Amino acid sequence: MSARWLDDELDNEDPRPERRRTSKTRKPLGRRLATLTADPDDGEADDTICRLTDLGHIHEVVAELKSGKEATAYVARGPRGSVLLKLYRDLEARSFKRDGVYREGQVILDERAARAMAGRTRRGLEMLQAGWVQAEYAHLWRLWQAGLSVPEPLVGPSPYDYAQTTPAVLMRLIGSEDHPAPRLSEAALAPDQARDAWGQAVQGMADLLRLGYAHGDYSTYNLLWWENRVTIIDVPQLTTRHNPNFADLLRRDAESLSTSFRRHGLSQSGEATLREVQRRALGPGPAPRVQLP
Numbered sequence: 001m002s003a004r005w006l007d008d009e010l011d012n013e014d015p016r017p018e019r020r021r022t023s024k025t026r027k028p029l030g031r032r033l034a035t036l037t038a039d040p041d042d043g044e045a046d047d048t049i050c051r052l053t054d055l056g057h058i059h060e061v062v063a064e065l066k067s068g069k070e071a072t073a074y075v076a077r078g079p080r081g082s083v084l085l086k087l088y089r090d091l092e093a094r095s096f097k098r099d100g101v102y103r104e105g106q107v108i109l110d111e112r113a114a115r116a117m118a119g120r121t122r123r124g125l126e127m128l129q130a131g132w133v134q135a136e137y138a139h140l141w142r143l144w145q146a147g148l149s150v151p152e153p154l155v156g157p158s159p160y161d162y163a164q165t166t167p168a169v170l171m172r173l174i175g176s177e178d179h180p181a182p183r184l185s186e187a188a189l190a191p192d193q194a195r196d197a198w199g200q201a202v203q204g205m206a207d208l209l210r211l212g213y214a215h216g217d218y219s220t221y222n223l224l225w226w227e228n229r230v231t232i233i234d235v236p237q238l239t240t241r242h243n244p245n246f247a248d249l250l251r252r253d254a255e256s257l258s259t260s261f262r263r264h265g266l267s268q269s270g271e272a273t274l275r276e277v278q279r280r281a282l283g284p285g286p287a288p289r290v291q292l293p
C-alpha cells in the first residue's frame, strides 16, 4: 500500500506547504476568547474553563493562539506558570474524519461502546473525543518521562486526573506568553540553524521510533522552535506496530518532514530520511526524566 493512499485518506493533512490549507481558511472557528471567561455571572461562561478553574489547573485564559483543524490553542496561566490549553472542538464541529486511519488495529473490548463509536451516535462521538484527549495526555506523559523533547503535560500522570479535563489538554507553553514559540514551518532560520533543526527533527523521529511510535503527522507544522531547540507537538494520533498502517505512516512522516524542510534549504529525500531515522533509532536515546519501574 503506498503513501498516496494515506494522502487521499487524510486529504486536508497534507504537509506540503503549497497544498496545506492555512488556519485562516479553516471553518468553523473554535470558541472565541470572549466566550471563554470563567466568570459565573456571565451567561456565556465556558463550562470547560469553569471546570479547569474550579479544579485549580488554571487561573485565567490570556489569549487565543491558533485555531486548528481539531482544536483551538489558548495561552493560559496556572499555578505552575504559563499553560498551553488545547481545547478540542465541539463535537458538532469535529469531523473525526482522520481518526479511522490512526485507530485501526485498536481493540475496543466494550461492544456497546464500539457500536456507539462506529455508529457516530452522540455518546459515541463523546467517547471518541475523550479517547483523543486521553491519548494525547498518555502519549505526552510517556514521551516526557522518556526524555523526549515534548511539552511537559500539566495534569496527570494518573488517567483519573487528566480524564477530568476533557475536552482540553493542558501542557507547558513553549516560549513566553508574549512570544509563544513559532512552528518550524514559520521560523526564520540561518543555514546553520536549519541544519541543526533538521538534525534534531530527524533525531526526534528516531527517538519516537525507538519507543515503537510513528507520529502520524510529522512535519515542520508540528515542530516548535525555541532557543535553538526543536519541540515535538500534536501527539494524539501516535501509532504503534499494532496499527496495520504503521509502515505507511512512518514513510509518510519521513516524506512530510523532508518536504516541509525544503523552505529552509534542505533537500534530503523521504527515502534517505527514513533510512537515517531507522539508523538513529538503533542508537542511544535521551536520558529518561523519570525512571520507570
Ligand SMILES: Nc1ncnc2c1ncn2[C@@H]1O[C@H](COP(=O)(O)OP(=O)(O)OP(=O)(O)O)[C@@H](O)[C@H]1O
Pocket (backbone or CB within 6 Å): 023, 065, 066, 067, 068, 069, 070, 071, 072, 073, 084, 086, 151, 171, 172, 173, 174, 175, 180, 181, 182, 183, 221, 222, 224, 233, 234, 235
Ligand atoms: N506547548 C505548546 N507551546 C506553544 N505553542 C503550542 C504548544 N502546543 C501547541 N502550540 C501551538 O498551537 C498550535 C495547535 O496545536 P496542535 O498542532 O497540537 O493542534 P491542532 O489542532 O492539531 O492544530 P493544527 O491543525 O494546526 O495541526 C500549534 O501549531 C502551535 O502553534
Ligand SMILES: [Mg+2]
Pocket (backbone or CB within 6 Å): 068, 221, 222, 234
Ligand atoms: Mg498541529
